[in-house]
Amino acid sequence: MPELPEVEVVRRGLADGILGRRIADVQVLHPRPVRRHLPGPADFAARLVGRTFTEPRRRGKYLWLPFADGDALLAHLGMSGQFRLDRPEATLVPNTRVLFSFDDGGTQLRFVDQRMFGGLSLSPEGAELPPEIAHIGRDPFDPEFDLAEAVSRMRRKRTNIKRALLDQQLVAGIGNIYADEALWRARTHYARATASLSRAKATEVLTAATEVMRTALGQGGTSFDALYVNVNGASGYFDRSLAVYGQEGRPCPRCGAPVRREPFMNRSAFRCPRCQRTPYGSAYLP
DNA sequence: ACTATATCCTGTATGC
DNA sequence: TGCATACAGGATATAG
Structure with a gap:
């Protein structure tokens, strides 16, 4: 993808x-x-x-x-x-x-x-x-991307963190793979309400998304099959570095707990059940 | 104004 | 073996 x-x-x-x-x-x-x-x-x-x-x-x-x-x-x-x-x-x-x-x-x-x-x-x-x-937001690689402003807008939304990460008008470029990887890196559950995030936590999540995408770019991107290839028909190899996306049942690289796949927005969300605990009080589950 | 959901599309995998 | 169903999911129109 x-x-x-x-x-x-x-x-x-x-x-x-x-x-x-x-x-x-x-x-x-x-x-x-x-x-x-x-x-x-x-x-x-x-x-x-x-x-x-x-x-x-x-x-x-x-x-x-x-x-x-x-x-x-x-x-x-x-x-x-x-x-x-x-x-x-x-x-x-x-x-x-x-x-x-x-x-x-x-x-x-x-x-x-x-x-x-x-x-x-x-x-x-x-x-x-x-x-x-013109309605698409700037992405984190854009020199004019304003992290503090993105954090503020994110915290004003009445939704959960994964929906916010996937919102292209808020921050462009993040899809299901890098959303799940960023949330894993920031030890954050996908259903965490954006309004409950501290400024520091929201910044951490967006920074994690930026870093995981930068690392993936350095490896030519993520490929699972022939559906994503570069202009020469070759695959990237960041898929070998994925911590949770597509890793259902495999051990979390940080704590070893088996990665879970859960329904989310008629799709899937992958998370570590130990590193990314369910935020009962501050969850936003539409 | 804002948020959530149905829809598009085809190849592959899985279940009965 | 064959058929049906699920799944992959970005952006947008539409519903709430």
Whole structure:
């Protein structure tokens, strides 16, 4: 599941592969990934031809590829989206959805997405910051990210800490994997009410999230299978460092207690039952 | 205004 | 073996 570190790995890979290249042809092989472009796939393709990519940008899990003319190609990888850079003659991998060819005849940019929760759209005037994602909060890697302000906003919310971590308008980039890992590092239960957190504790949780994502980025991100790979099709290896996510029944790396998987928001939350005690009095269970 | 939930989507794993 | 169901979960529309 691509979260901030995985998306950043992709952004860096694209920077090396598309900077300064001019689009010669676009083929939309499945309409769903361009569903946000209301005039349709043919219009999407036609409008992109002739444009030149500049330096790829990212906010949270959103990626945008600005064009030299001030517009941008906005992208979200969703659950299973990938960008690949492959030679034009290379066989298409399954679930290839959109193909970009360049006038230099070099590698194609290919958008692959099995589940199609992700997508691409043309963002007019979006080169600096696509207006479609102006509501997304800054992420912890952003130089202008304000930790103290994020802590204040978090403590004002009437919800629990894991919901708050997953709220992209509060702090962008955190998904289920890094939320669970951050909470484990900060020895905090997912149902802990944000309003009951001290300023110091909230800061500790957000700092833990930032650190775990920075460490994961250093290892190329987290991969469980072929669903998340970089632009060369290779996997990251942070999955070997996960303490609790996906580790049901395995010993907590800190205390040895077996990790539990529990239902949370129609999904799962993984925690150590000893390091992350249930906060009976200060729990927020919707 | 704010929070919670249903929905989209497909491949893989599991149960009967 | 075959069929049904559960699960993975980010963002958004909608309900409360």
